[in-house]
Amino acid sequence: MRKLLHAILLGLLGAGIVHIIVLLLVPEFSERDAWSRLAMASDLYKMTRLDAEAGGAPVVKSVDPLFYAAACRFDLTDGMVRVKAPGNVPFWSISVYDRSGYNVYSFNDHGTTAGLLDSVVLTPAQMIEVRKDLPEELQGAIFVEAPIDEGIFVIRAFVPDDSWKPTVSRFLDQGSCELQDF
Amino acid sequence: MLKNALLTLLSLAMAIGGGGGSVWYALKTQDGVGAIRIGQWTAFPDIGTPAADPYSKARVAREGVLALGRAEGLSFIAERDSSGEQLMRQCAYTIEGGFPTARFWTLYAADQSLGVVQTGRPRLAALQSYQVLRQPDNSVIISVGSRAAPGNWLLTEGAGRMYFVLTFYDTPIASSTGLSDVTLPRILKVGCNA
Numbered sequence: 001m002r003k004l005l006h007a008i009l010l011g012l013l014g015a016g017i018v019h020i021i022v023l024l025l026v027p028e029f030s031e032r033d034a035w036s037r038l039a040m041a042s043d044l045y046k047m048t049r050l051d052a053e054a055g056g057a058p059v060v061k062s063v064d065p066l067f068y069a070a071a072c073r074f075d076l077t078d079g080m081v082r083v084k085a086p087g088n089v090p091f092w093s094i095s096v097y098d099r100s101g102y103n104v105y106s107f108n109d110h111g112t113t114a115g116l117l118d119s120v121v122l123t124p125a126q127m128i129e130v131r132k133d134l135p136e137e138l139q140g141a142i143f144v145e146a147p148i149d150e151g152i153f154v155i156r157a158f159v160p161d162d163s164w165k166p167t168v169s170r171f172l173d174q175g176s177c178e179l180q181d182f
Numbered sequence: 183m184l185k186n187a188l189l190t191l192l193s194l195a196m197a198i199g200g201g202g203g204s205v206w207y208a209l210k211t212q213d214g215v216g217a218i219r220i221g222q223w224t225a226f227p228d229i230g231t232p233a234a235d236p237y238s239k240a241r242v243a244r245e246g247v248l249a250l251g252r253a254e255g256l257s258f259i260a261e262r263d264s265s266g267e268q269l270m271r272q273c274a275y276t277i278e279g280g281f282p283t284a285r286f287w288t289l290y291a292a293d294q295s296l297g298v299v300q301t302g303r304p305r306l307a308a309l310q311s312y313q314v315l316r317q318p319d320n321s322v323i324i325s326v327g328s329r330a331a332p333g334n335w336l337l338t339e340g341a342g343r344m345y346f347v348l349t350f351y352d353t354p355i356a357s358s359t360g361l362s363d364v365t366l367p368r369i370l371k372v373g374c375n376a
Contacts, residue, residue, distance in 0.1 A: 065298035
């Protein structure tokens, strides 16, 4: 009887240890995280629609039904990346995520001068280089300094009603995500 | 000898089964560590940030979530009405009260996977603050159900569990200090289709 009790106690203790180990290993070994899902859908530096509107199931979960969203993956070791989208929509917001899907920076259209989306993501080291001699064409851009290599850039845009759908779709589809030479 | 082997096996089975199962259960429930509860509404302000707890991190990795940033907004999820009963798609509800400061908010009825409820009708099971009618004191009354209702109507249909997802965009409450004195609307059950 005492042996059985001993075995059960040991089992409970082991369950606690396994619980902690499994919990900490889930993020390391997950093949269902946002990066992996996007990698299956498209290449680096390619804007991909996240919402179901573009056809097929939504790539990444937790997109508000009244929002359209697009994302592109980038690798800052290749150089800095510039994201632009033309036109005016009621509300847009930006998030930059690192490889494991953590939000490292976010801003919305009230953070810009004219409400136009023009942003550059770069590492602190690249920022020092750019500061030395800021090119004319980058004067109005929002610089996002992110200490990461691989990352995901997500644009979310609000669709207040059906009449806005074409405009917001155009806004996202014409969005570009390109390596910026410097 | 055989008894010892059996006891070892029991310990191992408990450790592996219990440990793995408890992680799976903890990740499945909406509640949990890092949650902020206001009335019936639950939010995870830290989710998707490096400061999040291990449970939120595991949930982000397992479900491929790209959580809203602080400058974007904050989402609240409700799974029970004010009497503590689970929200069901076959029931009618009233959501009433004031909403905290934000540029705008959206409200939608969600299924288990937190996607919007599919009603099979052209009308989306979602509302946003620019289209709602307000009371003289700026509060909002929303009728939820499968029958069209005057005022603000949130369409739901079908049967089974339901969640409400209320998201505030460009809001000061997303910063940690703003959450202390926020009140969110109440969810009252009106009746059910048996």
